Amino acid sequence: MQRGTFQLMKSVNKSIVLNKIRTSEPISRAQIAKETSLTPPTVGSIVKELIEQGLVRESELGHSSGGRKPTLLHINTNSLYVIGVDVGPEKVDCILTDLTGEVFERTSYLLTRPLTNEQFLAILKDNIYNLIKESQLDEEQMIGIGVAMHGVVDVESGTSLVAPILNLRNVPIREQLEKEFNLMVKVENDARAMALGESWFGGLGDFESTVAVNIGRGVGAGIVLNGKLYHGAQGMAGEFGHMTIDINGKTCECGNRGCLQTLVSGEAIAERGREQLKDHVGKLTGKDIFELAENGNPFCIDLLRDTGRIIGIGLTNLIHLVNPSIIVLGGGVMLSEKFIMPALLEAIDERVLTNEAQHTNVIVTKLGNDATILGAVSLILIELFEPILIG
Amino acid sequence: MQRGTFQLMKSVNKSIVLNKIRTSEPISRAQIAKETSLTPPTVGSIVKELIEQGLVRESELGHSSGGRKPTLLHINTNSLYVIGVDVGPEKVDCILTDLTGEVFERTSYLLTRPLTNEQFLAILKDNIYNLIKESQLDEEQMIGIGVAMHGVVDVESGTSLVAPILNLRNVPIREQLEKEFNLMVKVENDARAMALGESWFGGLGDFESTVAVNIGRGVGAGIVLNGKLYHGAQGMAGEFGHMTIDINGKTCECGNRGCLQTLVSGEAIAERGREQLKDHVGKLTGKDIFELAENGNPFCIDLLRDTGRIIGIGLTNLIHLVNPSIIVLGGGVMLSEKFIMPALLEAIDERVLTNEAQHTNVIVTKLGNDATILGAVSLILIELFEPILIG
DNA sequence: GAGTTTAATATATTAATTAAATTAATTTAT
DNA sequence: ATAAATTAATTTAATTAATATATTAAACTC
Numbered sequence: 079m080q081r082g083t084f085q086l087m088k089s090v091n092k093s094i095v096l097n098k099i100r101t102s103e104p105i106s107r108a109q110i111a112k113e114t115s116l117t118p119p120t121v122g123s124i125v126k127e128l129i130e131q132g133l134v135r136e137s138e139l140g141h142s143s144g145g146r147k148p149t150l151l152h153i154n155t156n157s158l159y160v161i162g163v164d165v166g167p168e169k170v171d172c173i174l175t176d177l178t179g180e181v182f183e184r185t186s187y188l189l190t191r192p193l194t195n196e197q198f199l200a201i202l203k204d205n206i207y208n209l210i211k212e213s214q215l216d217e218e219q220m221i222g223i224g225v226a227m228h229g230v231v232d233v234e235s236g237t238s239l240v241a242p243i244l245n246l247r248n249v250p251i252r253e254q255l256e257k258e259f260n261l262m263v264k265v266e267n268d269a270r271a272m273a274l275g276e277s278w279f280g281g282l283g284d285f286e287s288t289v290a291v292n293i294g295r296g297v298g299a300g301i302v303l304n305g306k307l308y309h310g311a312q313g314m315a316g317e318f319g320h321m322t323i324d325i326n327g328k329t330c331e332c333g334n335r336g337c338l339q340t341l342v343s344g345e346a347i348a349e350r351g352r353e354q355l356k357d358h359v360g361k362l363t364g365k366d367i368f369e370l371a372e373n374g375n376p377f378c379i380d381l382l383r384d385t386g387r388i389i390g391i392g393l394t395n396l397i398h399l400v401n402p403s404i405i406v407l408g409g410g411v412m413l414s415e416k417f418i419m420p421a422l423l424e425a426i427d428e429r430v431l432t433n434e435a436q437h438t439n440v441i442v443t444k445l446g447n448d449a450t451i452l453g454a455v456s457l458i459l460i461e462l463f464e465p466i467l468i469g
Numbered sequence: 470m471q472r473g474t475f476q477l478m479k480s481v482n483k484s485i486v487l488n489k490i491r492t493s494e495p496i497s498r499a500q501i502a503k504e505t506s507l508t509p510p511t512v513g514s515i516v517k518e519l520i521e522q523g524l525v526r527e528s529e530l531g532h533s534s535g536g537r538k539p540t541l542l543h544i545n546t547n548s549l550y551v552i553g554v555d556v557g558p559e560k561v562d563c564i565l566t567d568l569t570g571e572v573f574e575r576t577s578y579l580l581t582r583p584l585t586n587e588q589f590l591a592i593l594k595d596n597i598y599n600l601i602k603e604s605q606l607d608e609e610q611m612i613g614i615g616v617a618m619h620g621v622v623d624v625e626s627g628t629s630l631v632a633p634i635l636n637l638r639n640v641p642i643r644e645q646l647e648k649e650f651n652l653m654v655k656v657e658n659d660a661r662a663m664a665l666g667e668s669w670f671g672g673l674g675d676f677e678s679t680v681a682v683n684i685g686r687g688v689g690a691g692i693v694l695n696g697k698l699y700h701g702a703q704g705m706a707g708e709f710g711h712m713t714i715d716i717n718g719k720t721c722e723c724g725n726r727g728c729l730q731t732l733v734s735g736e737a738i739a740e741r742g743r744e745q746l747k748d749h750v751g752k753l754t755g756k757d758i759f760e761l762a763e764n765g766n767p768f769c770i771d772l773l774r775d776t777g778r779i780i781g782i783g784l785t786n787l788i789h790l791v792n793p794s795i796i797v798l799g800g801g802v803m804l805s806e807k808f809i810m811p812a813l814l815e816a817i818d819e820r821v822l823t824n825e826a827q828h829t830n831v832i833v834t835k836l837g838n839d840a841t842i843l844g845a846v847s848l849i850l851i852e853l854f855e856p857i858l859i860g
Numbered sequence: 861g862a863g864t865t866t867a868a869t870a871t872a873t874t875a876a877t878t879a880a881a882t883t884a885a886t887t888t889a890t
Numbered sequence: 891a892t893a894a895a896t897t898a899a900t901t902t903a904a905t906t907a908a909t910a911t912a913t914t915a916a917a918c919t920c
Contacts, residue, residue: 080481082876083906084478084876084905084907085906086477087475087877088473094473106867106868108867114470116908117909118868119908120907120909123907139916142867143918144866144918145918146915146918147916148867149868169865231521249613285702286702287701310793312829313792314823314826316787316790317789318790320789321789321790322785323727324716325718325779326717327716332822387710395786397705398705398712399706399707399708399712400706400790400791401700401703401704402701432703435702437703438702444554472908473908474875475874476875478875478907479877498898499897499898508879509900510899510900511878514900530885534886534887535886535900536887536896537896537898537899538897539899549872
């Protein structure tokens with residue numbers, strides 16, 4: 079049980095100050111005091127500690143309107159670094175960023191199958207070693223490794239329980255990486271990491287709740303409430319792809335009928351296309367549909383519009399149940415944004431019950447593929463910056 | 470912004486102690502210290518304050534196993550009282566309870582329509598005055614009035630925005646009752662109040678998240694996370710009834726097609742019955758279907774089973790998205806529990822993706838109709854007892 | 861260059877915790 | 891029956907980290 083202690087009092091204030099600097103840099107001590115209604119001495123002593131920890135730095139003096147010039151404070155971008163890893167079905171991407179999420183180094187490695195747990199872990203380690211080496215930075219300056227992994231992840235232990243496409247089971251990622259690099263390691267499911275990445279780096283502003291939906295090979299969502307990932311009781315909150323929306327519909331790979339995924343995943347779109355475009359050369363993919371639509375193929379345009387409509391129906395269910403402040407859409411299917419979004423927004427507008435909820439922000443990610451790997455980085459950053467919320 | 474202050478530290482600990490007493494009474498100071506890992510002096514001084522405030526009382530000495538006998542502490546049940554009001558489509562119920570939710574007085578008033586805002590408010594006031602008078606208690610001993618109101622409620626201002634069946638709009642319930650009784654007043658939507666009531670008084674144990682679903686005239690849900698109601702960005706979280714599960718289904722009163730409500734509400738069941746049982750005398754209601762099923766009518770038994778299956782499909786969507794620790798079902802339709810539950814549980818078991826989530830607790834309310842009005846009471850109790858959570 | 865303004869720090873006070881000691885009340889052992 | 895041990899609750903002192911107030915530092919204004 080989290081008691082009311084002096085450490086609590088302090089860490090609450092420290093978190094308030096650090097987050098104020100993060101979201102409003104450059105900012106002076108005096109300004110922080112004003113905006114947080116903490117007293118100047120409190121802000122001063124906290125800032126002193128943050129500078130000692132290397133999280134914050136001072137810069138030049140700011141402008142004064144009559145009086146001593148304020149010393150401006152910044153998040154320190156050249157002393158501490160974070161490593162983010164994105165394990166997708168086909169490749170392992172690694173990035174090295176500073177505390178603001180700016181990327182300094184990148185590696186990418188194509189996975190070949192089959193793959194044993196040991197081989198997979200060796201690849202992870204190699205790539206991270208390479209990344210650090212390339213960056214020419216000291217290992218001392220790293221604070222942690224965040225891993226976004228497709229499939230089912232046990233967050234507590236940092237284990238990949240099932241990664242269906244890579245055919246891996248029970249990989250103790252955290253244990254192994256912690257031992258190897260002696261750094262904090264966090265592991266999270268990729269859709270959820272994406273949601274966190276959007277919420278931290280998506281430039282969305284200060285929303286109470288964010289849902290990020292990935293529509294690609296599969297359909298998944300992550301829910302961020304008050305800046306933190308919401309996992310649910312058994313860690314399966316956000317399983318958006320297997321929401322039944324057509325009780326008599328097609329059978330899904332999960333065994334149920336009418337899952338959203340059977341209607342709007344990349345493969346589902348391609349399949350719907352194949353039924354109609356039988357004269358198309360080669361195996362038709364989702365990407366082909368998009369290109370055909372771009373070239374004015376009316377059937378493909380309609381197909382993508384209808385996909386947008388169905389996604390909109392699914393999102394309406396999401397709005398009615400979870401009612402997030404903002405929904406961010408990403409994934410391969412959303413590359414067809416141009417055809418999908420108008421129909422999608424129209425469907426939501428038409429279906430949502432109340433006027434206020436009609437104004438739920440629904441946008442396409444501005445981070446592209448990087449949302450997930452930046453989310454992996456956020457898993458570590460959140461340990462430093464996470465607002466400690468009271469309520 | 471909630472800063473880290475001495476008051477915060479104190480209120481956190483006070484809340485921990487009070488809730489420990491509430492959930493584990495009778496309990497001694499020493500035991501509280503052990504279980505909360507607060508120090509004995511801290512517990513002692515907080516208990517002293519709680520006793521002064523009239524929230525806690527001491528009782529006889531407990532058993533000792535060698536040493537001074539412990540003084541046992543209880544929630545004080547005979548000094549402070551709460552009023553709960555449930556405004557349904559047909560009647561206004563009021564109860565007066567002590568701090569443990571035990572009911573001391575009850576009134577019920579049948580509403581007649583049409584009804585103006587003024588008439589409605591007058592009825593509310595009259596009933597509350599009556600309740601207090603009957604109880605022969607002092608108005609000083611009341612701490613607040615909680616109101617559960619059907620329809621759309623603005624929780625901030627305590628206003629009933631739309632109450633469709635009573636045909637009321639913009640009734641400033643909180644403002645009016647606060648002025649009249651000079652007590653704290655909280656107003657909440659009835660499905661959400663029900664969820665809070667279940668979570669507080671349902672004897673469910675200590676769950677992280679509870680969803681209560683009311684299936685009756687309409688279908689609605691309330692979500693309780695960490696003991697507190699989750700409203701969502703525009704206060705519409707839990708609009709479970711208008712979840713699309715049959716994209717090509719019947720048109721709902723909301724204008725959309727295939728809402729869960731069009732398949733499983735009391736009226737929906739009755740309608741499905743009518744199509745088949747044309748020789749039935751009089752207008753067939755949901756209740757009739759239940760009675761016919763009880764008497765062995767195979768069509769009605771199947772109809773209720775199928776209803777259970779469809780509710781199960783809806784709940785599976787809920788589990789996949791929100792993944793609550795426990796789901797509590799109530800409302801008129803659940804009176805047919807006997808026929809509905811087996812099919813419902815089977816559908817969930819069949820459809821939920823992971824083994825762990827298959828074990829989501831799904832139960833029928835033990836509070837019956839009182840869940841909602843006890844939820845109204847909880848709206849006030851939560852102000853006294855609510856755990857202040859850090860994280 | 862004196863006076864005013866603003867920023868940052870130093871000092872004193874205060875709230876509420878923890879640790880250690882004390883007092884209180886029983887049970888158990890001899 | 892009395893002493894020793896055990897447990898409960900309270901008191902006292904020390905500690906932490908806040909706030910309030912005063913002071914120092916560094917501008918700008920005229």
